[in-house]
Amino acid sequence: MQKKNDLYKKKYEIYNSLFTENSIDGILNIGENFLGNPIFILDTSYRIITRSNLAKLDNSSIETHNGESYLLLDIVQLMKKNKCIDNIYNSNNAFFHNSDEVLIFCSIRINNITVGYISVLQSKREFNAEDLELTNVLSKVFSIQLQKENLFISNSGLDEEYYLTDLLINRIDNIEYMTERLQYINFNLHKNLLILSIPFKQKYKDYRHNFGLTELIKKIKTILGNCISTYYKDTIIFLISNDHNDVINDSLKQILLEFLKLNNLRCGISIVFDNLLDIQDFFNQSIHALELSASMKKDNNINYFEDYIEYYLFNVSMHTTNDLYKINLLTLVHPWIKKLIKFDDKHKTDLFKTLKTYLENNRNANDTSIQLNIHRSTFFYRFNKIQSLLDISLGSNNNLFKLELSLKILDYNTLTSTTIVNSV
Structure with a gap:
């Protein structure tokens, strides 16, 4: 006793x-x-x-x-x-x-x-x-x-919260002004951007008093590196920017995945983009990735929107109300396509045209060579150059489907718009 x-x-x-x-x-x-x-x-x-x-x-x-x-x-x-x-x-x-x-x-x-x-x-x-x-x-x-x-997040944290929320809520029409504003916070705007969203229900009306939330944001920012964050509609949102083609490379993905698993969290990740004017579309991509993975009962901690593009289109066609945010079609074009177009423009090559012709000819190398009026060896040189540049296999049905879907989107846009290549 x-x-x-x-x-x-x-x-x-x-x-x-x-x-x-x-x-x-x-x-x-x-x-x-x-x-x-x-x-x-x-x-x-x-x-x-x-x-x-x-x-x-x-x-x-x-x-x-x-x-x-x-x-x-x-x-x-x-x-x-x-x-x-x-x-x-x-x-x-x-x-x-x-x-x-x-x-x-x-x-x-x-x-x-x-x-x-x-x-x-x-x-x-x-x-x-x-x-x-x-x-x-x-x-x-x-x-x-x-x-x-630790009742409040830091002043710089509040600043970046306001900047990112402003980007997400208000339709931007002056990219120079927004870029200049972002220079005043600890965030470097590189050529590649990505939105990552994590659902998180906070318990306080003013989330700045929620130490658990602010600590969680700090930990993830340490993992992601150069990024800014905000809390909006019960979601932690990160805008990440660097010069990597994937933005979140494989090693970074493993660290992020381990952290999400340990804390029983899920995230949705947009397609890589390079224009802040389109940020609302890419934010909604990250949200759709979360919603689609949940409705399809996929128990993933990391959900890439690029894996759900076709399902998003199915969902739009089935949706009968007007409450669904409809993403600009051109933002659904895969970064691989965008990369080829930019590479061709810079180096005066024909990789995009070669890939498009190859897919239009049922992936037949001989027919593609004839239509392009090039030797088979030239075609295979370009074919291997495309694989090397994109770091993918063109023998993968999944990769080819993503590329073909993007080309269909571009073809559709061609019939309804005169500005295509410049948009992507």
């Missing part, structure tokens, strides 16, 4: 530290008094937010970059290998972890989003079952204190 009362008193003291200490470090020291071992508080990028007095004496697992302390990369890799990171994200309670050393880990959650975690190192005394309960309480107290100390 006495032991139970002692545990209750310790828990009460930790909860009460929210009022008596009112700081992360103060609360941490109260926790260390009861746990009797070094305590580290880390965010999800393995940066050490703070550490207790005993923990400050141990630098064997820490490296410093730009004034910030992080776990050594070897330790991070070991934690991933033995599924420790997965356990932190998937468990709501503290747990023991045995490797070269014995530790306690416990996630710190805000609005069910893991924003950090507690690590307690067994070095001064051996752990007992009571330590898990105390760590659980410490996690809840840190969740509250973190929200108290």
Whole structure:
């Protein structure tokens, strides 16, 4: 009975530290008094937010970059290998972890989003079952204190929110003006753009008071690199820009996918584009990718609109009301086609014409060569050049279907408009 009362008193003291200490470090020291071992508080990028007095004496697992302390990369890799990171994200309670050393880990959650975690190192005394309960309480107290100390996102965050929301809501007619405005925030406008949208229901009317949401935005921005974000219609929206053809390359995709899985999130991604004037169409592409994948019961964390173009067209034809945002047809043209046209224009080549003729001739090399009045070897040179330039296989039925669909869109537009190539 006495032991139970002692545990209750310790828990009460930790909860009460929210009022008596009112700081992360103060609360941490109260926790260390009861746990009797070094305590580290880390965010999800393995940066050490703070550490207790005993923990400050141990630098064997820490490296410093730009004034910030992080776990050594070897330790991070070991934690991933033995599924420790997965356990932190998937468990709501503290747990023991045995490797070269014995530790306690416990996630710190805000609005069910893991924003950090507690690590307690067994070095001064051996752990007992009571330590898990105390760590659980410490996690809840840190969740509250973190929200108290981080009520608002930064000024630059607010600026970029207004910029991106303005781009999404208001029809833009002056690209020079918008480009000039974007120079005043920490965002570089490169040749390729992409919209990524993540559905997220926030619990507060003013999302700036939602620490879990703002932390989530910060983590994803760290992954994506050069981007700006906003929160609009229960959706976190990112405008990403760089010089990569895919914008989100394979290595970046893997990091993003891991983060989305760990936090049980989904995202929709638009086709790559290069004109801010079309941003509303591409934003809606990302939303349609999410909606179509859900209606088709595809349980994907990452959903590319380019994989749903034909289904979007089916959906438009079946939609009987006027509440569906209809995307400009030319924004549905695949980036591969756009890339070929731009390459031809710059290098005075005929790759686009060669591909179009090849597809129109039922993928027959001989017939294509005859129609283009070129030697077969010239055709195969162009054929391989197209594959190399686009980094795809023209033997893939899926790739060929995407290309043929884009050509159909361009053909249709030719019959109804006189500005085609310049538009793409």
